[in-house]
Amino acid sequence: MLSGFELDLPDTLVGVLDLIADGRGTPAVPLAGGTSLIVDMRARRTMPNAVVWLGKIPELRGIQVTQDHVRLGPCTTVSDILNSDELAGSGVSLVRAAEAFGGQMVRNAATVAGNIACNSPASDLVPPLMALDAEVILESRSGSRTVALDRYFTGYKEDVRRTDELITGISWKRQEESSVDLFHKLARRKGDAITVVGVAVNMAVSDGTCMRARIALGAVAPTVLRAKRAESMLEGETLTPGLIEAAARQATEEASPIDDVRASATYRRHGIQVLTARLLTQAWGRLT
Amino acid sequence: MTSETDMTHKTLALEVNGRVVETRVPAHRTLLDALRDLGYVEVKRGCEKGDCGACAVLVDGVALDSCLTLAWTVEGCSVTTVTGLGNRTEMHPLQEAFVEHGAIQCGYCTPGLIIAAHSMLSENPSPSEADIRNGLSGNLCRCTGYTKVFDAVAKAAGAMREAGETS
Amino acid sequence: MTDTIPTGKAVTRDALRQVGRPLVRTDAVGKAVGKTMYVGDHVMQGMLHARVLRSPIASARLTRLDVSKARALDRVACVLTADDLERPLIAVDIPGQTGRARLETDQQVLVRDRVRYHGEPLALIAAETVEIAEEAMRLIEFDLEPIPGVYNPEDALQPGAPIVQGTDNVVAAQKIVKGDIEKGFREADRIIENTFQTQFVEHAFLEPEVGLGWVDENNIINLRASTQVIENFRFIADAIGVPHNRVRVRASLVGGGFGGKEDVTMECYIALLVKHTGRPIRLEFTREDSLMGHGKRHPFTMTYRTGVKADGTITALEVRLIADAGAYVFLSPYVLLYAAIAAPGPYRVDNLLIDGRAVATNNMYTSAFRGFGAAQAAVAYEQQMDEIAMELGIDRIELRRRNYLRSGDTISSNYPIESAVWTEECVDRAWAALGEPTEATGHLRIGRGVAAYQQSYGRITYLHDTSQAWVGVEIDGSVTVRSGVTDIGAGQVSALGQIAAEVLGVDLDDVAIYNSDSAVTPLAGTTTATRALYMTGNAVKVAAEALRGRLIERAAKSLGVASDGIDIADGTVFAIDDPGISMPFHELVKLSAADGIHCSELAIFRAPFSDGLDPETGEGQVHPDYVFGAHAIEVAVDVETGEVSILKSVAAHDVGRAINPTAVEGQIEGGAAQGQGFALSEEMIYEEGRLITPSFSEYLIPTSMDVPKVESIILESGTGLGPFGAKGIGEPALTPVAPAIANAVTDAIGVRVKELPITPEKIVAALHAEPT
Numbered sequence A: 001m002l003s004g005f006e007l008d009l010p011d012t013l014v015g016v017l018d019l020i021a022d023g024r025g026t027p028a029v030p031l032a033g034g035t036s037l038i039v040d041m042r043a044r045r046t047m048p049n050a051v052v053w054l055g056k057i058p059e060l061r062g063i064q065v066t067q068d069h070v071r072l073g074p075c076t077t078v079s080d081i082l083n084s085d086e087l088a089g090s091g092v093s094l095v096r097a098a099e100a101f102g103g104q105m106v107r108n109a110a111t112v113a114g115n116i117a118c119n120s121p122a123s124d125l126v127p128p129l130m131a132l133d134a135e136v137i138l139e140s141r142s143g144s145r146t147v148a149l150d151r152y153f154t155g156y157k158e159d160v161r162r163t164d165e166l167i168t169g170i171s172w173k174r175q176e177e178s179s180v181d182l183f184h185k186l187a188r189r190k191g192d193a194i195t196v197v198g199v200a201v202n203m204a205v206s207d208g209t210c211m212r213a214r215i216a217l218g219a220v221a222p223t224v225l226r227a228k229r230a231e232s233m234l235e236g237e238t239l240t241p242g243l244i245e246a247a248a249r250q251a252t253e254e255a256s257p258i259d260d261v262r263a264s265a266t267y268r269r270h271g272i273q274v275l276t277a278r279l280l281t282q283a284w285g286r287l288t
Numbered sequence B: 001m002t003s004e005t006d007m008t009h010k011t012l013a014l015e016v017n018g019r020v021v022e023t024r025v026p027a028h029r030t031l032l033d034a035l036r037d038l039g040y041v042e043v044k045r046g047c048e049k050g051d052c053g054a055c056a057v058l059v060d061g062v063a064l065d066s067c068l069t070l071a072w073t074v075e076g077c078s079v080t081t082v083t084g085l086g087n088r089t090e091m092h093p094l095q096e097a098f099v100e101h102g103a104i105q106c107g108y109c110t111p112g113l114i115i116a117a118h119s120m121l122s123e124n125p126s127p128s129e130a131d132i133r134n135g136l137s138g139n140l141c142r143c144t145g146y147t148k149v150f151d152a153v154a155k156a157a158g159a160m161r162e163a164g165e166t167s
Numbered sequence C: 001m002t003d004t005i006p007t008g009k010a011v012t013r014d015a016l017r018q019v020g021r022p023l024v025r026t027d028a029v030g031k032a033v034g035k036t037m038y039v040g041d042h043v044m045q046g047m048l049h050a051r052v053l054r055s056p057i058a059s060a061r062l063t064r065l066d067v068s069k070a071r072a073l074d075r076v077a078c079v080l081t082a083d084d085l086e087r088p089l090i091a092v093d094i095p096g097q098t099g100r101a102r103l104e105t106d107q108q109v110l111v112r113d114r115v116r117y118h119g120e121p122l123a124l125i126a127a128e129t130v131e132i133a134e135e136a137m138r139l140i141e142f143d144l145e146p147i148p149g150v151y152n153p154e155d156a157l158q159p160g161a162p163i164v165q166g167t168d169n170v171v172a173a174q175k176i177v178k179g180d181i182e183k184g185f186r187e188a189d190r191i192i193e194n195t196f197q198t199q200f201v202e203h204a205f206l207e208p209e210v211g212l213g214w215v216d217e218n219n220i221i222n223l224r225a226s227t228q229v230i231e232n233f234r235f236i237a238d239a240i241g242v243p244h245n246r247v248r249v250r251a252s253l254v255g256g257g258f259g260g261k262e263d264v265t266m267e268c269y270i271a272l273l274v275k276h277t278g279r280p281i282r283l284e285f286t287r288e289d290s291l292m293g294h295g296k297r298h299p300f301t302m303t304y305r306t307g308v309k310a311d312g313t314i315t316a317l318e319v320r321l322i323a324d325a326g327a328y329v330f331l332s333p334y335v336l337l338y339a340a341i342a343a344p345g346p347y348r349v350d351n352l353l354i355d356g357r358a359v360a361t362n363n364m365y366t367s368a369f370r371g372f373g374a375a376q377a378a379v380a381y382e383q384q385m386d387e388i389a390m391e392l393g394i395d396r397i398e399l400r401r402r403n404y405l406r407s408g409d410t411i412s413s414n415y416p417i418e419s420a421v422w423t424e425e426c427v428d429r430a431w432a433a434l435g436e437p438t439e440a441t442g443h444l445r446i447g448r449g450v451a452a453y454q455q456s457y458g459r460i461t462y463l464h465d466t467s468q469a470w471v472g473v474e475i476d477g478s479v480t481v482r483s484g485v486t487d488i489g490a491g492q493v494s495a496l497g498q499i500a501a502e503v504l505g506v507d508l509d510d511v512a513i514y515n516s517d518s519a520v521t522p523l524a525g526t527t528t529a530t531r532a533l534y535m536t537g538n539a540v541k542v543a544a545e546a547l548r549g550r551l552i553e554r555a556a557k558s559l560g561v562a563s564d565g566i567d568i569a570d571g572t573v574f575a576i577d578d579p580g581i582s583m584p585f586h587e588l589v590k591l592s593a594a595d596g597i598h599c600s601e602l603a604i605f606r607a608p609f610s611d612g613l614d615p616e617t618g619e620g621q622v623h624p625d626y627v628f629g630a631h632a633i634e635v636a637v638d639v640e641t642g643e644v645s646i647l648k649s650v651a652a653h654d655v656g657r658a659i660n661p662t663a664v665e666g667q668i669e670g671g672a673a674q675g676q677g678f679a680l681s682e683e684m685i686y687e688e689g690r691l692i693t694p695s696f697s698e699y700l701i702p703t704s705m706d707v708p709k710v711e712s713i714i715l716e717s718g719t720g721l722g723p724f725g726a727k728g729i730g731e732p733a734l735t736p737v738a739p740a741i742a743n744a745v746t747d748a749i750g751v752r753v754k755e756l757p758i759t760p761e762k763i764v765a766a767l768h769a770e771p772t
């Protein structure tokens, strides 16, 4: 059973920002799909005194695709992503991650901002978003700022968000034609399972040269992270199997996996190597 | 029952299976507990953390795990449980197909599976087997091995398309 | 007895009308429309809600337990600790109907001073709401002083190891000797030895344990409980100190069991709280409670040493079995016995030595689980067969064929099999049904495996098993069946209805079934051991036949036709030679009732009884009979990530007679999924006895994304001891699946992972260990 708290259900963004700033004495914790927060509250890992529900504000949910940007409202659900035709053209890796995410009911509730803000290294939407160079828009009563997702996490369960700030959007530049973004989730079971290794790759190629390489890794470090040294080995190069292998090996060095009930650090390293190489090979193959 | 409202307790008017019921519940009450306390015991408790799907209900046509949903957040929505879809004399095509195909053993997972299937079919009335599998992956069933469940959902999807009923 | 080789799914029956039809089960509609009341759906005026406080560590001395703050909390009705119990112990043996001697298995209900496993109950709380009960639970203060425990059987057998209980960590030993093992090994051209391991497995029924208890107007303690075994009322009565006839248990429809609801769990806690408060008590386990609150499948370490001739004939087999019994005995001795009996598998072995031990540790206790030891043995013997085939370079199926046990051969305990043994047919049919092999692409390797088995149905014969049923007809021609049998989801109740309908010539819809009430339905014994259909089905058949005989005799008088010329079908009684001479069934019942003919019958069915096994050799009868069959699997293994996908899954079982083919398929398909979890993903992990997989996000049973569609080939030899020649399928459906998968994975990757579950990680490690 959950222990008691105050609950507000405001229908404006301003209402939410007021409540998370100081609320009625205690700053309220935002509640979106509840698929992470309610579970944590039941396990008594967190016991907020005040909670504010974001679901009454329709503007916070939705996918906007403009000429050169894609923007997700914070309360866009995983199912929204999965069922979106627009994203199928400009964020395929994110759609793949949505497909491999939880089960239907969890996908119907879970939101993209919740996936980021719950700060789990195993958050599945984060690697593809990070590989797409997504930015997080944070708003508070005192203003708003934009943070690259890549700089959002600062340590295990730590991030740059102040408690009076709400994630109000996630956006990224639409990808050029000559680019590919891919995601693969390795887990102990095919349906509804926590990720053991998640790898997202985003690559742009021009004239047989890799112009942009992004490799983002999930569940292999205290936070989702980019393997930046591996990326820089590829940019400006013509990829060969040898180079891909070397970059994948470099990616394993940048991770710091642990042993847990799902897998050992050794297996996770192996998984990064295999999946990174596999996705890079696929991306290169499709673009050349 | 008082109608007094504060930020921790209030009287909700919940629309369940087309009927409005009033219930006074605290803010931290899950929809699962609220519904069961009201007698909607067809909503099953299997894990209380989103792992099993036994507690699934439709909220405005979309399947949610009621154990992860706070009761207050569905006020103004229409909530449907498996008993709201059909009854012994007039079963919903999904219920009929589950019965005919032998997709029910202990039956504890059945209300959640039917709700999840319903929600999936309203998004995608002509699912492939892969779509059906992905639509049901949040519903654990320990008895059937799912083979007959897939058949039942495919059959019901056909029947529902024919009847023009997808919602 | 010679085997007639079946030709297909349809074997001609002697004009059965209800039996053998894929009828819609009587319980299906209620479940589909959400109207079935499970135990947890019942509430009562004035009921209290209970919670169980459990030990957070596995091996400790309880030096302080202070419940005063919990008791003082407003709206807490009762907090019980070991000191409050008049009787500190409860028996956890197989509940017998016959009063034969039980094993010494009594265990503490609540911890008095020694904690032996993680989750062992320290205190019981009853309060006005669940929230208050949980708050009270948090107010209980206790000190646990850790003491060295022992966490695997190997350590537990070492001299000087901490003793879990009593004087010795060996809780059961089982030896079986047949022929001359030395001679057998001397005759062998090759000796092949392998050790296989299985893990702790959880039943993961979807309905957590739940019960509601109250005292009725006659001062009887009533319990509605989600249990497979209402006969546990006796243990509960003993534990709370009332006569057996003062506890009544009802189970009705249970949300899954698989052996996990065989032992007493919450019933005793509820009964104690009812007795102490005088008020109705509801106790529903959370999933975490459930995972910590009932026994698991025994992990086994199984060393097989097989002597074979160059042509593949087995000349000798030596098997060492070690099972982790966990902290308390429960059904370990029986599980070990089943594993020992099954150890050679469906193969003829004349020179045999089986030496098994069940060993106490401070892990979670282990007890019944679908397959009951025999499923673990199958994991070993079928992998060993593939290993032998590989070593000898003989085709895997051919090697099996050369060794199959045939009808009339003796099993391990030197007792002959009398029913049909269609192993060969089942293996061949399942294997053939895999069809054309799937092509390997990229990093995927394709592999195939098959496993056969021998699985008992019915209980141990020297426990003298019986089952009762009452069948009656009402004046309007409707039929009533009363029997204590519990329905745990497999359609046990519906099958009884079908049998009564068959014998009395009515429709399944005309039969009403009252079941699983220890006070008013005749006791039928447990719904375990693949015995419900065999035992209770026979009891119903015997009762219905006696009734039919009396009614037909009366019909003979009215119709002017000899009794043996009369049949009943579709609610009509008619002359077989001239169906025009007839009367409605309900008319016949009316006439019979008016004549004072007894229109109901109570029958008891007795399984074959035997004496115990020879203490030296383990020789003798253990089970009434056995089921034989096979499962074949095709897998794709990603050799880079180690992920396994099951592409094809085919089962072929001789079920004797399929009373309801749809229900049989359901058992097979569910067994296939459970076997897959056993083989690939499921594992309860205990670290120093502490459970680190406490929910369904760590303990991973297969989902809809993981399982293949299963093809079932149902064969019917008609030679079973059950009604209409039925054997059984509940447990057999599971038994061959895990070894078939293990064999398929090995076939795909060329190395064997000998420890279940075969995780991607183990596959990758095995591939990397192998020099290429």
Ligand SMILES: Cc1cc2nc3c(=O)[nH]c(=O)nc-3n(C[C@H](O)[C@H](O)[C@H](O)COP(=O)(O)OP(=O)(O)OC[C@H]3O[C@@H](n4cnc5c(N)ncnc54)[C@H](O)[C@@H]3O)c2cc1C
Pocket (backbone or CB within 6 Å): A029, A030, A031, A032, A033, A034, A035, A036, A037, A038, A039, A054, A074, A075, A100, A101, A102, A103, A106, A109, A110, A111, A112, A113, A114, A115, A116, A117, A118, A120, A122, A123, A124, A125, A165, A166, A167, A168, A192, A193, A194, A195, B049, B050, B051
């Ligand atoms: C059965 C199950 C399966 C799951 N499977 C997966 C999976 O496959 N992959 C995966 O990645 N995750 C999975 N999860 C975890 C969880 O579903 C996701 O992390 C989800 O995206 C969280 O979103 P939510 O909207 O439910 O967040 P909530 O639970 O509502 O909130 C999570 C956190 O984010 C904060 N928050 C929410 N919205 C905002 C906002 N706009 N601004 C600032 N803070 C905010 C909350 O305060 C809270 O701290 C699973 C969970 C369950 C129960």
Ligand code: FES
Pocket (backbone or CB within 6 Å): B044, B045, B046, B047, B048, B049, B050, B051, B052, B053, B054, B055, B056, B065, B066, B067, B068
């Ligand atoms: S009870 Fe809600 S998902 Fe299991």
Ligand code: FES
Pocket (backbone or CB within 6 Å): B103, B104, B105, B106, B107, B108, B109, B110, B140, B141, B142, B143, B144, C206, C255, C256, C489
């Ligand atoms: S039918 Fe028992 S869990 Fe699905």
